[in-house]
Amino acid sequence: MSTAPAHPSLPHRPGKIVAVHVSHESRAAQRGRRPAAPSYFFKPSSSLAASGDAVERPEGTELLAFEGEIALVIGTPARSVAPAEAWSHVAWVTASNDWGLYDLRANDKGSNVRNKGRDGYTPVGPRLIDARAVDPTALRVRTWLNGELVQEGETTDLIFPFSQIIADLSQHLTLETGDVILTGTPAGASVAVPGDVVEVEVDAPGGPSSGRLTSRVIDGPGGFDPAIGSLPSVDDLQREEAWGSREAAGLPAASPVISPGLRDKLLRTPVAGLSQQLRKRGLDNVSIDGLRPTRPGTKLVGVARTLRFVPNREDLFRSHGGGYNAQKRAFDAVREGEVIVIEARGERGSGTLGDVLALRALARGAAGVVTDGGVRDYATVAGIDLPVFSQGPHPAVLGRRHVPWDTGLTIACGGATVQPGDIIVGDDDGVIVIPPAIAEEVADAALAQETEDAWIAEQVAAGHPVDGLFPMNTEWRAKYEAATEAATEAGA
Numbered sequence: 001m002s003t004a005p006a007h008p009s010l011p012h013r014p015g016k017i018v019a020v021h022v023s024h025e026s027r028a029a030q031r032g033r034r035p036a037a038p039s040y041f042f043k044p045s046s047s048l049a050a051s052g053d054a055v056e057r058p059e060g061t062e063l064l065a066f067e068g069e070i071a072l073v074i075g076t077p078a079r080s081v082a083p084a085e086a087w088s089h090v091a092w093v094t095a096s097n098d099w100g101l102y103d104l105r106a107n108d109k110g111s112n113v114r115n116k117g118r119d120g121y122t123p124v125g126p127r128l129i130d131a132r133a134v135d136p137t138a139l140r141v142r143t144w145l146n147g148e149l150v151q152e153g154e155t156t157d158l159i160f161p162f163s164q165i166i167a168d169l170s171q172h173l174t175l176e177t178g179d180v181i182l183t184g185t186p187a188g189a190s191v192a193v194p195g196d197v198v199e200v201e202v203d204a205p206g207g208p209s210s211g212r213l214t215s216r217v218i219d220g221p222g223g224f225d226p227a228i229g230s231l232p233s234v235d236d237l238q239r240e241e242a243w244g245s246r247e248a249a250g251l252p253a254a255s256p257v258i259s260p261g262l263r264d265k266l267l268r269t270p271v272a273g274l275s276q277q278l279r280k281r282g283l284d285n286v287s288i289d290g291l292r293p294t295r296p297g298t299k300l301v302g303v304a305r306t307l308r309f310v311p312n313r314e315d316l317f318r319s320h321g322g323g324y325n326a327q328k329r330a331f332d333a334v335r336e337g338e339v340i341v342i343e344a345r346g347e348r349g350s351g352t353l354g355d356v357l358a359l360r361a362l363a364r365g366a367a368g369v370v371t372d373g374g375v376r377d378y379a380t381v382a383g384i385d386l387p388v389f390s391q392g393p394h395p396a397v398l399g400r401r402h403v404p405w406d407t408g409l410t411i412a413c414g415g416a417t418v419q420p421g422d423i424i425v426g427d428d429d430g431v432i433v434i435p436p437a438i439a440e441e442v443a444d445a446a447l448a449q450e451t452e453d454a455w456i457a458e459q460v461a462a463g464h465p466v467d468g469l470f471p472m473n474t475e476w477r478a479k480y481e482a483a484t485e486a487a488t489e490a491g492a
Contacts, residue, residue, distance in 0.1 A: 008050050009094060009125030010073065012178030017043040017122060019069075019098055019112075020165060023184030025157050030187040030244060038160045038168055041112045043098075043122050043182070051126035051213045055099055056118075056220025057194055061232045063102035063242040064217060066192050067185035068143030068151045068200035071096035071124050075131070078166060078175040086166035087136055089175065092128035095141070095202040095213040098182050099123075102242040103232035107323035114230070124180065126211045134204045136162045141185075144199040144212075145192065153186025190244045192217045226319050235326060236408035237333045258303060258337060258423065258439075265443035266301045271429045273446040273453075280445075281438065288370060288414035288424075288431040290346065291389040294382035300389065300426035302339035302367025304418050304433070305330065306411045309344050309352065309373070309402035317403045327404035331357045336365030339424040343411035344373025348391035350401035351376030355384065362386045370424060370431055372414040373402070389426050455480055 007013065021039045028034040049055065057064040075091025099121040104114040116122075136155060143151035155162070162183060169175060192198055196217045203209035224231050236251055243249035258266070266274075278286050293300075307330040310316070320326070331353075334340055340361060344352050353369060354376035361369055368387035374394030375381055381388055398404060410419045416433050418424075423434040434442055456470050469476050 007048050007124070009128060010048075010178065010180075014045050014048075014073075014178045014180045015176050017045060017047070017180045017182065018169060019043055019116070019182040020160070020184040023158055023160050023165070024153050024186040025159055026153060026187035027185055027189070028159060031241070034159065038165055040169070041110065041116070043112075044117050046119055047117050047122040049120040049123035049215070051123065051211075051215075053120060053123060053215065054218045055120050055123070055215045056218055057192075058101070058220045058224075058232070059222030060224075061101055061103040061222065062191075063105075063234055063238060064192055065100050065102055065189060065242045066143065066145070066198045066215070067098040067100070067189040068141050068198075069096045069098050069185050070139055070141050070155070070183045070202050072131075072162060072166075072181040072183060073128065074175045074177055074179040074181070077177060078170045079173075081167055081170045083161075083163040083167040086163040086170070087131065089166060090131040090136075090162070093131055093134060093136075093139065093202060093210070094124055094128050095126075095200040095210040096122065096124045096180075096182050097143075097198060097200050097213060097215055098185060099215070101232070102238045103234050104230065105238060106233060106235075106325070106329065107230040122182070123213055123215050125213050127209070129202065129204070129208045129210055133208055138204055139202060140205055141200065141202050143188065145190070146196055150190065151186055151188035157186060158184075188244065190248060191242050194219045226315065230323070231319050233320070235329065235406050237329055252421075258301065262440055262443060263301055265447055266423070266425050266439070267299055269425075269443055269446045269450060271425055271427045271432055273450050274425055274434065274442055275432055276449065277442045277445045278432065278434065281442070283435075286416055286433045288341075288372065288389075288416045288418070288433065290372060290391055290414050291370065291426075291431055292392065293426065293428065294375065294378065294388045294390070296428055298387045298427070300339065300368040300370070300387035300424065300431070302337055302424055303436075304341045304420055304422040304424050305334050305338040305407070306409060306418055306420050307340055307342045307407050308405050308409065308411050309342065309398070310405045311345070311347075312399060312401050312403055317399050320403050320405060321399055325404045326407050327353075327357070327398070330407045331360045331364070333407075334361055334364045334366045337367050339367045340369045341411065341413050341418045341424060342369070342371035342373060343413050343418075344371055344402060345412075346372045346391070346414065347401045348374045348394060350374055350396045350398060351394050352390070352398070352402065353381075353388075355380040358384050358386055358388060368424075368426070370413065370426065387426065389431050452480065455483065
């Protein structure tokens with residue numbers, strides 16, 4: 001290995017740069033998922049940059065995200081070392097910025113090759129801190145965006161201490177002299193745009209400091225060739241994760257949660273009764289037509305999370321159908337109580353989900369799935385404790401009819417318009433869409449109507465003719481109100 005410096009802040013060109021996915025408690029809380037063990041990805045040494053270097057955001061992209069981190073530089077090789085010995089193999093500590101282009105993240109899920117491996121996307125420096133002069137449990141990393149402090153984390157916040165990370169990696173590979181470990185970012189990582197300046201500093205408060213590592217964001221060339229590889233693409237999930245929150249990304253609030261009281265009302269109310277009340281309010285086009293449940297007797301209540309398929313086109317399926325596509329992202333991101341509603345254009349000649357994705361939705365706590373397309377592995381899906389409404393079974397996969405395109409937008413499903421956050425209710429009669437603002441009112445009215453209809457049914461069963469009773473005329477209405485009042489008094 002050459003000892004000639006290839007970077008102004010590093011004594012050796014690293015053979016490998018290893019980065020930790022999530023390691024700070026604050027970041028795990030922000031993401032809503034806490035790992036049980038550390039996980040990693042590699043960054044190429046060609047991604048290294050120095051303080052003061054520019055970082056490019058390619059033309060046609062929008063989600064260039066910064067992540068201020070503590071970088072460890074290995075001083076002596078480490079192989080199968082114990083945690084108690086691990087820190088002795090670290091020679092220096094410095095600042096790093098783990099830049100990533102979320103527009104390229106979807107098809108890179110986990111590996112981060114393209115979105116984080118680009119030239120200039122791993123600036124480190126500007127100065128090295130002697131690892132022997134600091135306590136690894138008492139370090140701090142801070143990040144400034146255009147002079148405003150946006151990240152601050154300390155090593156007391158780590159889920160996995162440095163000693164564990166080093167020891168774990170050394171179980172599987174040799175950490176060589178000069179290798180760099182990026183140890184994860186705290187909460188507050190977000191998006192930068194051309195013209196922004198991002199600074200990162202690592203220090204031992206009151207002690208040595210790396211100085212501020214400075215990166216200036218500039219426009220860069222785009223021109224990605226779809227014949228060669230994946231094109232940049234974004235959706236609201238990527239925007240939310242890149243910016244750090246839906247609010248920061250300028251997105252509407254997350255799907256509203258149905259209160260327990262409203263959920264109970266909707267579970268007790270037949271879809272037919274809800275449909276009747278919606279029609280009374282001028283909403284005639286809220287039925288998702290042509291669907292049936294995989295299991296008769298299923299009741300579905302939840303909040304819509306939308307997914308759109310477009311008609312299959314071979315070149316678009318090559319660029320959008322494989323890897324971590326929009327379909328997989330939707331099922332990975334569905335929240336508890338949400339219903340994945342799929343626009344498949346009424347095309348039943350292909351499956352739009354199968355048993356694996358149904359199980360993923362179940363594990364995420366989804367309320368169900370509604371699709372105006374087909375379902376693969378139909379019998380298996382029917383055996384899963386997840387309400388699924390569809391056009392019926394079909395053995396084919398997506399590529400026969402569909403390209404998974406995007407999520408989190410207004411769609412058409414079974415002839416009805418569905419927006420994220422709409423309330424979806426289904427039973428054996430079908431599936432309807434309820435605007436959230438009137439859901440409580442509609443549910444109350446439908447339950448009241450159900451009580452009235454049950455009383456009418458009792459009168460018909462007793463031999464009374466339906467004329468004047470269904471609907472009730474003035475005479476029957478008076479009898480009903482008197483019976484209701486008597487029942488209330490008896491219950492009191």
